[in-house]
Amino acid sequence: MTNPFQVRWLQGWTFEVVLMEGHVQVEATGFGICLRTRMYPGESPQGAADRLVLAEDRRRRALHQAWIRDQAEPSNVRPPSVVVVRPQPVAA
Numbered sequence: 001m002t003n004p005f006q007v008r009w010l011q012g013w014t015f016e017v018v019l020m021e022g023h024v025q026v027e028a029t030g031f032g033i034c035l036r037t038r039m040y041p042g043e044s045p046q047g048a049a050d051r052l053v054l055a056e057d058r059r060r061r062a063l064h065q066a067w068i069r070d071q072a073e074p075s076n077v078r079p080p081s082v083v084v085v086r087p088q089p090v091a092a
Contacts, residue, residue, distance in 0.1 A: 003016055003017055005049075007046050007049050009050075010053050012031055013028050013030035013049070013053060014029050014030060015027065015028050015029075015045065016029070018036075020036070023039070024039045025037060025039060026045055026048040026049050028056075033056075035052055037051065037052040
């Protein structure tokens with residue numbers, strides 16, 4: 001295996017095995033970001049790379065779905081106020 005390496009089913013990503021903070025880590029670079037994860041005992045670099053990109057993909061999909069849900073709400077509906085204001089009787 002060469003360093004940096006690529007995983008065939010993860011197009012657009014380049015991976016590198018690095019020693020950082022006293023641990024062997026896999027660093028992923030692609031699509032304008034750089035991600036890093038620790039390799040677990042007995043785990044292959046390809047397995048760590050796959051786990052890292054899968055976690056990032058899930059996170060991005062969740063953010064995208066939250067954005068879509070926010071866009072679907074009508075903008076003229078105001079959220080309920082947490083402050084309740086009641087008219088006070090005027091003392092004479």
